[in-house]
Amino acid sequence: MKALRFDGKNLNYIKDYPKPQTGEALVKVSMAGICGTDLEILQGYMSYEGVLGHEFAGVVVESKNKDLIGKRVVGEINVGCEKCDSCKKGMQRHCPNRSVLGILNRDGAFAEFLSLPEKNLHVIPDSITDKQAVFVEPIAAAFEIKEQVLLKPDWRVAIVGDGRLSQLIISVLKTSCSDITCFGRHQNKLERLEKLGIKTKIGIKPVEEFSYDLVVEATGSNSGFLDSMKLVKPKGTVILKSTIASKENLDLTPAVVNEITLVGSRCGPFRPAINALASGIISVDGLIDSEYPLEKFNEAFDQAKNSKTLKVVLKP
Amino acid sequence: MKALRFDGKNLNYIKDYPKPQTGEALVKVSMAGICGTDLEILQGYMSYEGVLGHEFAGVVVESKNKDLIGKRVVGEINVGCEKCDSCKKGMQRHCPNRSVLGILNRDGAFAEFLSLPEKNLHVIPDSITDKQAVFVEPIAAAFEIKEQVLLKPDWRVAIVGDGRLSQLIISVLKTSCSDITCFGRHQNKLERLEKLGIKTKIGIKPVEEFSYDLVVEATGSNSGFLDSMKLVKPKGTVILKSTIASKENLDLTPAVVNEITLVGSRCGPFRPAINALASGIISVDGLIDSEYPLEKFNEAFDQAKNSKTLKVVLKP
Numbered sequence: 015m016k017a018l019r020f021d022g023k024n025l026n027y028i029k030d031y032p033k034p035q036t037g038e039a040l041v042k043v044s045m046a047g048i049c050g051t052d053l054e055i056l057q058g059y060m061s062y063e064g065v066l067g068h069e070f071a072g073v074v075v076e077s078k079n080k081d082l083i084g085k086r087v088v089g090e091i092n093v094g095c096e097k098c099d100s101c102k103k104g105m106q107r108h109c110p111n112r113s114v115l116g117i118l119n120r121d122g123a124f125a126e127f128l129s130l131p132e133k134n135l136h137v138i139p140d141s142i143t144d145k146q147a148v149f150v151e152p153i154a155a156a157f158e159i160k161e162q163v164l165l166k167p168d169w170r171v172a173i174v175g176d177g178r179l180s181q182l183i184i185s186v187l188k189t190s191c192s193d194i195t196c197f198g199r200h201q202n203k204l205e206r207l208e209k210l211g212i213k214t215k216i217g218i219k220p221v222e223e224f225s226y227d228l229v230v231e232a233t234g235s236n237s238g239f240l241d242s243m244k245l246v247k248p249k250g251t252v253i254l255k256s257t258i259a260s261k262e263n264l265d266l267t268p269a270v271v272n273e274i275t276l277v278g279s280r281c282g283p284f285r286p287a288i289n290a291l292a293s294g295i296i297s298v299d300g301l302i303d304s305e306y307p308l309e310k311f312n313e314a315f316d317q318a319k320n321s322k323t324l325k326v327v328l329k330p
Numbered sequence: 331m332k333a334l335r336f337d338g339k340n341l342n343y344i345k346d347y348p349k350p351q352t353g354e355a356l357v358k359v360s361m362a363g364i365c366g367t368d369l370e371i372l373q374g375y376m377s378y379e380g381v382l383g384h385e386f387a388g389v390v391v392e393s394k395n396k397d398l399i400g401k402r403v404v405g406e407i408n409v410g411c412e413k414c415d416s417c418k419k420g421m422q423r424h425c426p427n428r429s430v431l432g433i434l435n436r437d438g439a440f441a442e443f444l445s446l447p448e449k450n451l452h453v454i455p456d457s458i459t460d461k462q463a464v465f466v467e468p469i470a471a472a473f474e475i476k477e478q479v480l481l482k483p484d485w486r487v488a489i490v491g492d493g494r495l496s497q498l499i500i501s502v503l504k505t506s507c508s509d510i511t512c513f514g515r516h517q518n519k520l521e522r523l524e525k526l527g528i529k530t531k532i533g534i535k536p537v538e539e540f541s542y543d544l545v546v547e548a549t550g551s552n553s554g555f556l557d558s559m560k561l562v563k564p565k566g567t568v569i570l571k572s573t574i575a576s577k578e579n580l581d582l583t584p585a586v587v588n589e590i591t592l593v594g595s596r597c598g599p600f601r602p603a604i605n606a607l608a609s610g611i612i613s614v615d616g617l618i619d620s621e622y623p624l625e626k627f628n629e630a631f632d633q634a635k636n637s638k639t640l641k642v643v644l645k646p
Contacts, residue, residue, distance in 0.1 A: 248424035
């Protein structure tokens, strides 16, 4: 089968990569999205080697569960060992022995086929297109915030960052909070948000400092973290939605002095993400910039790396 | 009056420092404790200049409230402007214009007299000795954890650090949780805890990693932070109880990947601290190593800096 494999140094297009033979469900990938984590992996994050990609929509072609065959699905990306304490508590996403699709010890979605355990798959209704379905995984990650923090309707909320993940987080937070401001850098991305009724700002004015109950850091940058600590009120909450690559100047003194709660947040629940897309509560219109076949991965990744781009998808 | 004043470089004993004339209550200091923050201020923290000291017990000698005169008191150290949004919400501890006794724009307790607004003072019962009362402020800081986090009785709890603040935090957490382990470095300090039924360890074995629901970082050191992130379970909570002076290598990646909640925690409520001392729920026996007159401040601070010391008090 065709696949895009990262060998630790380069991403390679392989025409005859072996089809997964794992005894798990076999899924023919219809569409897969390029995510910030994929770009970080190419920079060495997670020391991953294997087929890249973890945001996908596909069709089940082989499974022990015959009812699944032919069904359109999306898939939870963490696969637990099912033996440890975390797995026994239903926290497979935190299993210390887990594999993660396209991220850790498990070939991913930038290929014609992928395999996942049946329990990881969610059948999606026909009302959700493939283009929408590739957003289920990042929307689920956004919903994780609602699993972790009791969002109060009258909170002032700030999102730091205007990229693909920020756009989805804002859509999810809008279902709980009405006063949302995005601090970004890219006019085209902020314009999409303004159409959704979100306030947008470039740069932080003194009057904005220490005035938000909740701040979501979604840039993965040092400056994004410092901006978040500047925006949040004393006793407020900062969600850390991206890993911060740089370890320099991460001063936690303001967190202690201002009694800030920092909440690390990663993968989330798929079911509410699918329901929100199906019901139209969350729209991903205007988020996909381009679609490429696997063979044109170089062009696809070049575009994904461009700071003006929101989302690029691959069609194996 | 006699006072110990820090001029930004040195701590000086001044025989004839002017008595406070602020219109606030005037308190004759009976006893004052040297705290880690005082030692940090001598290293440049907060850029403070003025009379040092914020843990004290004293007697009111002047006040507009005649009922207070002659009463033994302790005092909340943050004084808000009473005009800003934080103060209007009763959050004087987070007033952006606040002064803080012996820490920020307000002369402190290492003197014969100090002044504080009447509303900051708490009368203490005769059953609490001066030696116990100097611990009210740090015990209140420990109680702040209970204001911020719902402590579950079956949680496994770890405290990183075995110093004076850790000892008090452990006494407070013991009122909610029964499974508490202190990770320390000093045999004498750990022995005091063992007598209280606390498990103690020097160094982290692999079996201890990722196994605590709640970890309290009370060392203020980089290594203490890294140890805390090593000890806490996925989805667990780390309380940051000390500011961390160094900004090097503060990697927040594990916080995101393991979805850790970090809670910055500073000053706390005095009333439960006084009640806990009065009822005997919290004991500070064996915590004071030595008592010095103000004049012998050099010896007092030398001993306070010694890593084996728990608490040194000054008697003006």
